[in-house]
Amino acid sequence: MSSTAQAVHHEEHHQSFFERWFMSTNHKDIGTLYLSFSFLMLFVGGSFAMLIRAELFEPGLQLMQPYFFNELTGMHGLVMIFGVIMPSFVGLANWMIPMQIGAPDMALPRLNNLSFWILPFAFVLLLSTFFMPGGAPAAGWTMYPPLVLQGGESIAFMIFAIHLMGISSILGSINIIATILNLRAPGLDLLKMPMFCWSWLITSFLVIAVMPVLAGAVTMMLFDRFFGTNFFNAAGGGDPVMYQHVFWFFGHPEVYIMILPAFGVISEIVPTFSRKPLFGYKAMVYAIACIAFLSFIVWSHHMFTVGLPLGAEVFFMYSTMLIAVPTGVKIFNWVTTMWRGSLSFEVPMLWAIAFIVLFTIGGFSGVMMALVPADFQYNQTYFIVAHFHYVLVGGALFSIIGAVYYWLPKWSGRMYSNFWAKLHFWSSVISVNVLFFPQHFLGLAGMPRRIPDYNVAFADWNMVSSIGGFWFGATQLIFVGVVIHCVFFSKQKAAARVWEHAYGLEWTLPSPAPHHSFTVPPVIDDSQLAHGDVSH
Amino acid sequence: MLRMDEQTSLNEKPAREPTDAAMSALARRKAGARRTAWIVAAIAAAFFIASLVQGHFVGIPNWVPPGH
Amino acid sequence: MAAAANPVPWQMNLGKGATTVSREIWDLHMAALWVCVALGVIVFGAMFIAIFRFRRSKGAVAATWSHNTLLEVCWTIVPILILVGLALPATLLTRKLYNTSGAQMTVKVTGYQWLWRYDYISYEGKPVTGVKPIFSRLAWNSNAARQLDSGINPDSIVSRDGYHDYLLNVTHPLVIPAGVKVRFLITGGDVIHGWWVPDFAAKRDAIPGIMNDAWAKVDKPGIYRGQCYVLCGQDHSAMPVVVKVVPRDQFNAWLSAQEQPATLDRAARTAQVGPRKPAPAKG
Numbered sequence: 095m096s097s098t099a100q101a102v103h104h105e106e107h108h109q110s111f112f113e114r115w116f117m118s119t120n121h122k123d124i125g126t127l128y129l130s131f132s133f134l135m136l137f138v139g140g141s142f143a144m145l146i147r148a149e150l151f152e153p154g155l156q157l158m159q160p161y162f163f164n165e166l167t168g169m170h171g172l173v174m175i176f177g178v179i180m181p182s183f184v185g186l187a188n189w190m191i192p193m194q195i196g197a198p199d200m201a202l203p204r205l206n207n208l209s210f211w212i213l214p215f216a217f218v219l220l221l222s223t224f225f226m227p228g229g230a231p232a233a234g235w236t237m238y239p240p241l242v243l244q245g246g247e248s249i250a251f252m253i254f255a256i257h258l259m260g261i262s263s264i265l266g267s268i269n270i271i272a273t274i275l276n277l278r279a280p281g282l283d284l285l286k287m288p289m290f291c292w293s294w295l296i297t298s299f300l301v302i303a304v305m306p307v308l309a310g311a312v313t314m315m316l317f318d319r320f321f322g323t324n325f326f327n328a329a330g331g332g333d334p335v336m337y338q339h340v341f342w343f344f345g346h347p348e349v350y351i352m353i354l355p356a357f358g359v360i361s362e363i364v365p366t367f368s369r370k371p372l373f374g375y376k377a378m379v380y381a382i383a384c385i386a387f388l389s390f391i392v393w394s395h396h397m398f399t400v401g402l403p404l405g406a407e408v409f410f411m412y413s414t415m416l417i418a419v420p421t422g423v424k425i426f427n428w429v430t431t432m433w434r435g436s437l438s439f440e441v442p443m444l445w446a447i448a449f450i451v452l453f454t455i456g457g458f459s460g461v462m463m464a465l466v467p468a469d470f471q472y473n474q475t476y477f478i479v480a481h482f483h484y485v486l487v488g489g490a491l492f493s494i495i496g497a498v499y500y501w502l503p504k505w506s507g508r509m510y511s512n513f514w515a516k517l518h519f520w521s522s523v524i525s526v527n528v529l530f531f532p533q534h535f536l537g538l539a540g541m542p543r544r545i546p547d548y549n550v551a552f553a554d555w556n557m558v559s560s561i562g563g564f565w566f567g568a569t570q571l572i573f574v575g576v577v578i579h580c581v582f583f584s585k586q587k588a589a590a591r592v593w594e595h596a597y598g599l600e601w602t603l604p605s606p607a608p609h610h611s612f613t614v615p616p617v618i619d620d621s622q623l624a625h626g627d628v629s630h
Numbered sequence: 631m632l633r634m635d636e637q638t639s640l641n642e643k644p645a646r647e648p649t650d651a652a653m654s655a656l657a658r659r660k661a662g663a664r665r666t667a668w669i670v671a672a673i674a675a676a677f678f679i680a681s682l683v684q685g686h687f688v689g690i691p692n693w694v695p696p697g698h
Numbered sequence: 699m700a701a702a703a704n705p706v707p708w709q710m711n712l713g714k715g716a717t718t719v720s721r722e723i724w725d726l727h728m729a730a731l732w733v734c735v736a737l738g739v740i741v742f743g744a745m746f747i748a749i750f751r752f753r754r755s756k757g758a759v760a761a762t763w764s765h766n767t768l769l770e771v772c773w774t775i776v777p778i779l780i781l782v783g784l785a786l787p788a789t790l791l792t793r794k795l796y797n798t799s800g801a802q803m804t805v806k807v808t809g810y811q812w813l814w815r816y817d818y819i820s821y822e823g824k825p826v827t828g829v830k831p832i833f834s835r836l837a838w839n840s841n842a843a844r845q846l847d848s849g850i851n852p853d854s855i856v857s858r859d860g861y862h863d864y865l866l867n868v869t870h871p872l873v874i875p876a877g878v879k880v881r882f883l884i885t886g887g888d889v890i891h892g893w894w895v896p897d898f899a900a901k902r903d904a905i906p907g908i909m910n911d912a913w914a915k916v917d918k919p920g921i922y923r924g925q926c927y928v929l930c931g932q933d934h935s936a937m938p939v940v941v942k943v944v945p946r947d948q949f950n951a952w953l954s955a956q957e958q959p960a961t962l963d964r965a966a967r968t969a970q971v972g973p974r975k976p977a978p979a980k981g
Contacts, residue, residue, distance in 0.1 A: 153852040153864060155844060161932040198656065201663030234929050240906060241889040241931060264674050268667045276663035280655075302674045310681025325685050328907020334890060335905060340681055369754070371764040399892065400903045401910035404796045408789055415781045419774060426773045429741060432748040436760040439749075447749070454741060458734035465730055465784060467723045467791040470901045471712055474892060474927040539709035540896040542927040545935035547844055550853050550862045551705035615656075 116211075119203035120609060121188045126505070127210050128185025129498070133577075135177035135217065140567050142170035147563035149546050150556050163546035164232035165224065171235025172252075175352065176259045177217055179486065182494045183355040184209075184266045187294045189505065191270060193600040193607060194288045196279025196616045201272035209265035216258035223248035234544055236345070237312070239326040239337050243319050250320065253312045260305040267298035267305075274298075279599070281618035285379070288598050288623075289372065292379050293358025296386045300347045300354070303390070308344040311337060335400050342393035350389040353485060354382055356453075356493035357424055360446050362598070363500050364428050367443035368435030369595040374427045381420035381427075388417045398469045407466045414464035418457065425454055440593065441515040445496030448523045452488025456481055459534065474544075477537025483530045495522075495573065502580055503588030507606030510580035518572040525569055528562030597622055703897055704861060704923045713896060716916050716943075720899035722791055730784055737780075795899070798913045801881035805872065809884075809891025809904035809926065812836070812933035816872045819883070821953065829956045836936045837867040844936060859921070866923040871940040875949035879915040892928035895941055903928055916943045 118124055146166050149157045158166075188206065192199055200206045223230040228246020231237065242249060274295045278287070287295075314325040315337070324330025326337045357378075365372040372378065394402055394410040402410075428450055437443070459481040463469050472478060503509050532555040537543075541552045548556065588605040602622060603611050703713040714724045752758040804819040813835035818826040836844075843850035843864060852864040874880050884893045886904040894901040898914035916922070924939040944952065 154848070154850075155846045159846060159932070160935065164929065164932065164934070201660060202667055205667075232932070238890060238929070241929065244889065244931065264671075268670045268674075271670050272663035272666040275666050276659050298670075302670055303677050306674050306676075306678030307681040310678050310685065313682065314685045328905075333907070335908065336685065340684065343681075368752075369760040370762070373764050373766075374770055375764065377770055399901050400905065401908060404793065407792055407796075411788060411792070412785060415785055418781060419777050422777045423770070423774060425741060429745045429748065430766075430769070431764075432745060433752065434758075434761040434763075435748070435752050436754040436758045437749060437752050438754045447745070450745065451742060454738065458738060461734065461781075461784075462727065462730045465726060465788040467719075467788055467795055467899070468727045468730060470795065470899055471720075471723055471727065471896060473901065535708075535710040538712040539705040540713075540924065541705070542892075542894075542925050542935075544929040545925075547865060547935045549705060549864050549866050550855075551707050551709065554708050 121200045125185045125188030132182035139173035142166045147560040151560040160546045165230040168234045179352045196612045197277035198613045209262045212262040216255045220255035253316045260309045267301040270298045279615040289361035290358035293354045297354045304344040304347040311340040342396045346393040347389040352490045359493045359497040363446040366596045370435040373430040381423045384420040411466045442500035444519045449492045456484030475537035476533040480533035503592040506581045508584040509586040521569040525565035532559045715897040798881045801879045803880045806883045810887040812937040834868045866938045868940045871942040873942045875946040876919045881913045884910045891930045895924040897922045
């Protein structure tokens with residue numbers, strides 16, 4: 095007993111910079127590390143995107159050899175998925191989950207430190223492949239064999255990096271599950287939890303189930319490349335399509351890993367600025383659970399053209415279309431939360447509204463692609479590229495930015511500049527549409543994805559898209575400025591309840607949130623929870 | 631770095647001194663959390679092995695080790 | 699020969715294509731698109747009404763309800779009905795896409811890094827013999843223009859019928875007859891490629907070790923262009939699919955001209971062998 099008290103006391107000693115940031119077991123510091131890391135990676139992956147859009151600005155090759163272009167497309171995907179979207183959601187989880195459930199910290203603080211510090215090493219490995227003989231793996235982020243096996247020795251580094259990222263996110267998810275299931279303050283029942291916690295609880299189970307499957311797929315690939323097995327080599331009796339099945343069994347739940355926490359964030363922001371409880375809280379929880387379940391039985395819709403049997407095509411078409419139902423419930427519930435509310439449009443709300451619109455557009459193209467015959471015309475074209483960028487940029491990334499604007503005053507104790515934050519928003523929301531909407535047209539006209547050069551008929555929309563791309567990329571520099579200004583220079587102090595109608599335990603803490611919070615479990619007062627009456 | 635060190639020390643002190651009863655409840659819950667973590671880790675390991683087993687049926691029967 | 703519905707500048711929608719299946723897919727695509735537009739108008743419309751009517755700056759007071767069973771049941775059931783309405787035609791059409799029976803011609807398509815090889819397997823119920831495979835690689839003028847800093851304007855690459863066919867032209871196109879159901883057997887020689895002619899709605903991955911099939915019955919002669927759509931290495935953008943559809947009699951004449959040298963050769967050998975005494979069997 096006294097040892098615990100001593101431990102608490104010990105941490106109050108002044109920590110050196112190294113102790114605080116490298117040896118930290120504090121969920122808030124680790125959350126900050128995750129968010130800073132993914133912020134850095136956003137610009138690494140973003141710079142790849144800028145190079146890609148620059149090469150695609152005009153037909154003909156102007157800047158790079160096609161092989162390097164292929165390295166860029168693959169790395170852009172890997173960095174954005176594993177380096178930006180996933181770690182930033184884990185960072186938000188680290189910061190917010192203990193504060194939202196009244197826990198003193200994550201359940202396994204030292205594991206938490208490990209799961210973050212694996213990441214920088216994984217990305218050093220991954221990015222170092224650019225400088226290796228033969229270059230980085232150039233088979234896209236999906237790494238389909240046999241093509242990927244033609245790459246140089248660097249694929250071993252990529253595979254090891256993916257193993258590390260997988261271990262990192264598995265450990266992070268174990269921690270989140272253990273925290274949510276075991277460390278809730280007494281009286282905070284599961285169905286009283288904020289939606290963000292719910293979304294992460296379910297997401298964690300997806301991570302637990304599918305990250306090992308990705309590890310299995312790339313392990314087999316490693317053995318094929320270096321140890322003479324023939325898992326995916328048809329000439330040796332293997333099956334290249336099996337890789338795609340294993341990969342997408344991971345890959346489809348993975349896209350929900352990247353969007354479910356976003357649903358959680360939006361379900362926090364919308365009620366706050368509508369001054370009205372979230373509509374259909376329980377339906378929202380069940381919808382997320384339902385989406386998570388369905389995500390395991392739809393993977394082959396990524397493979398409609400590989401020559402599946404007719405029955406499989408039809409099954410995966412139906413299961414995929416079914417996902418539209420719970421997703422629709424979520425969208426309708428957000429809109430209904432706003433209906434008859436008392437809306438104000440602070441910066442986080444703007445991002446949340448943009449999220450709903452852009453994510454819904456991405457969802458619509460998703461329903462269109464679920465139709466097998468139509469997918470035969472869309473498959474592997476820019477229509478797909480437009481679709482998943484709408485859900486991952488307009489969806490996941492916008493929700494993360496919205497979440498940062500929502501909770502940053504709580505984290506730093508200071509307000510950011512509203513003017514610059516709004517400029518960041520409007521510039522982003524316009525440019526992201528200039529960037530990605532024309533890609534629908536390109537795909538429908540027949541432009542395949544992952545090509546560095548194209549027919550002149552595709553030139554005009556590509557140029558529009560590239561202009562939007564540079565604009566969107568440059569706009570994110572405003573974000574850096576806003577965050578740095580807020581954290582280090584802003585004079586405006588934030589109140590404990592930063593937003594007038596923000597409910598949830600995190601808002602009962604002072605701003606900035608103290609280094610150690612809820613060392614004694616709070617007494618749960620239902621009126622302080624985000625959902626008011628949760629009996630429905 | 632989101633919080634300045636002086637702010638940290640200002641806010642360092644918990645609102646209430648933890649009582650023994652509350653702390654042992656926390657310790658109990660932390661032990662439960664460790665159990666949960668092991669169970670979840672086992673699930674993850676099972677999925678990893680399952681994916682390899684699935685590959686085994688296609689890949690391993692045809693394996694010719696290098697040099698044979 | 700007129701260019702078929704190949705991509706044009708500023709194109710914004712799917713082409714209707716040149717087969718009955720591609721037109722049915724276009725109808726399905728448009729139906730799905732309009733359903734999405736209608737739902738979008740409803741959802742975004744409701745949201746924007748809320749944004750403009752229920753503003754706090756206009757003195758809106760928030761309601762406190764957070765639940766409405768009837769509404770929630772409705773917006774679970776109605777989308778299911780809409781989806782069923784889309785899934786039914788899609789299912790029937792998928793069956794049609796998969797039905798390669800009754801093809802009068804079979805062509806084997808093999809993807810290599812970075813060219814297509816076409817072998818005529820059978821035509822009108824008979825195996826095709828003596829026709830050399832067609833190796834279909836990027837045409838030389840596109841190939842020259844696509845090199846890094848080539849200095850050649852891609853827009854200057856124009857086909858004989860006036861189509862700007864940069865990266866969409868090949869040395870030797872696949873030639874098939876009009877009005878004939880052609881079955882394509884698609885496979886890969888090294889890595890996975892993808893064989894796709896948008897106007898035919900014929901699209902399958904070309905996977906080493908696996909034989910996929912697709913079919914098309916094109917009525918209108920013309921030149922139809924597509925591209926490899928599965929990332930297959932550095933020259934992925936430079937392996938177009940070009941299919942020349944010619945009237946049936948013209949095709950028959952072309953095919954027999956192709957078969958001719960082989961037939962002649964065999965005839966010549968027969969003629970040579972005929973008058974000569976059979977060589978004594980070697981002991």
